[in-house]
């Protein structure tokens with residue numbers, strides 16, 4: 109019986125983001141990944157069979173599996189990020205399913221922010237469209253380390269190798285302008301299942317892996333930053349119990365680097381130096397800790413450290429400053445982002461206030477053209493922004509570290525999250 | 538590079554959950570953890586203990602008590618909370634009924650499931666909790682698949698699926714106005730299988746109803762319901778004894794059992810791997826009413 113269950117000691121967690129234009133077949137592809145990897149249960153299948161019948165579809169529409177909220181069901185479209193789960197004996201996948209429809213940018217940015225792999229769909233009949241370029245650009249802006257282009261509906265182009273090659277060449281040419289580190293292509297038919305889980309008999313000219321096999325094999329462990337030690341202090345643990353009266357630990361999630369007991373560290377902003385006395389967890393002290401572990405550090409010296417401080421190595425510090433340039437994706441209908449505007453900013457575990465000093469340009473995400481002199485960023489627009497914060501932030505360039513290079517912007521009235529920022533570096537004066 | 542730098546999927550999930558719990562506690566003034574005695578809340582409780590170790594849990598634990606409990610679950614609850622030295626608050630549906638805040642349903646299909654909403658919301662208001670930890674998972678149900686980890690509730694405890702905050706990276710925005718609160722779901726990204734595997738790895742205790750046991754049951758709507766004083770039998774329903782277990786613990790009136798011989802966590806894992814019915818489909822009588830049932834209840838403030 110135990111062969112049914114993967115050994116939890118050897119399974120890895122991988123995060124995916126999927127996107128495509130409406131009708132490219134994303135829901136069908138995901139439905140099939142779930143179905144063929146046996147993640148769909150009988151009662152769910154019964155429900156979609158019933159729903160398919162009610163809608164008058166004559167086959168079981170696997171796309172319905174991923175169709176969430178009622179309003180969306182009524183409109184027949186997906187409009188928010190939805191999370192799905194499936195696993196193989198090697199990996200557990202968390203899939204952020206992002207719609208290609210309205211609010212696509214905001215949703216895709218959200219889904220891609222944590223993704224290891226982005227799956228982008230194109231319809232083989234239409235090839236690389238404006239939307240495909242936009243989705244790919246967003247994946248590269250968010251620094252998703254691996255991008256897989258699924259050329260779907262191959263059944264509708266007679267399984268043509270020439271057509272596939274043409275699309276691949278077209279996409280490669282465009283992608284050369286983007287920072288995509290690892291790019292893969294798979295010809296599929298989501299509807300019929302070719303190259304989704306099992307290899308296709310209809311495309312003997314393709315010898316590569318199916319989508320699922322690719323997802324299982326792409327190496328993601330080395331995408332983390334194991335060089336720059338970064339530990340944003342999240343919470344100070346002081347038990348006040350008799351057994352551990354003098355305990356003072358700094359709890360947080362490791363955002364970069366390999367940490368060991370005895371390492372020299374410096375705490376920002378104070379600049380005090382100390383050494384790591386112990387890296388604690390509930391399960392006992394750790395010899396070494398790496399991202400994204402949640403641990404508690406104790407230092408050899410009694411320092412005044414609080415939430416929002418950054419622990420790092422004396423010879424490898426993040427930028428510290430209040431004048432920061434970032435690519436910002438604006439996520440609110442109102443207000444729009446304008447120079448002079450004041451916002452809350454949350455970076456790692458640190459809150460500050462920020463004023464928008466300059467909107468250097470707005471980016472046309474279809475052409476990558478920089479529109480200088482734009483007055484504002486509206487919902488779903490992206491631009492390069494200069495901010496001045498009330499307190500220094502301890503940050504890295506987003507390209508170097510997604511955790512210490514990102515922030516969110518918060519409206520001070522509604523308290524809603526209205527923007528997402530990827531830090532480019534200090535503002536040049 | 539040493540392979541010890543690789544986290545297992547449970548290690549990665551655990552780290553994410555601990556990060557979420559610490560973040561909510563750091564940013565909110567009055568957090569509380571909902572504890573039903575079920576496996577999901579037992580896992581959330583363990584994660585919370587890990588997040589603040591060696592300090593004690595920096596917030597109380599709350600049970601929304603329908604009064605229709607499995608006695609072994611209540612016993613388990615009290616034992617678990619006492620061992621941790623945590624504070625337990627009981628939000629009682631019976632009290633809400635007695636005070637006239639809600640009206641009890643009647644008839645053989647009467648359930649107090651919906652009444653939990655009022656008891657929960659009443660307690661949140663009374664104690665002014667502004668962060669409420671729950672054990673919901675996104676794989677449980679379609680409406681949950683889109684819910685944020687930090688899920689915002691207005692002053693009527695309502696959830697607005699159309700107006701959710703974007704949630705990026707591991708940066709969570711817990712800010713809220715007075716009277717509003719956030720529901721925080723630390724195990725959003727866990728599946729039922731992850732939960733059981735973690736229970737096994739961490740040796741987390743679960744109430745006996747999860748494991749195969751002999752019980753007097755009757756069949757209703759294709760599920761086995763436990764014989765209890767809270768559910769009157771309908772015509773044609775007959776009580777018999779069987780070896781059963783439950784996949785969720787909740788109100789006895791709407792939690793179904795099924796025949797099983799799984800008597801250890803390991804055997805449960807094998808059974809879950811082999812089974813072709815989702816957890817909710819198998820055991821929640823109330824979810825079957827309408828395809829959109831869950832979404833409707835969530836809007837009103839359900840967990």
Ligand SMILES: Nc1nc2c(ncn2[C@@H]2O[C@H](COP(=O)(O)OP(=O)(O)O)[C@@H](O)[C@H]2O)c(=O)[nH]1
Nearest residue numbers: 129130131132133134135136171261297298299
């Ligand atoms: N012939 C063919 N049709 C497909 C394929 N994949 C999806 N479709 C159809 O294309 C339409 C849109 O698919 P859907 O998955 O809903 O697209 P989404 O909007 O990207 O989620 C549906 O009618 C699908 O049945 C495919 O590989 N081949």
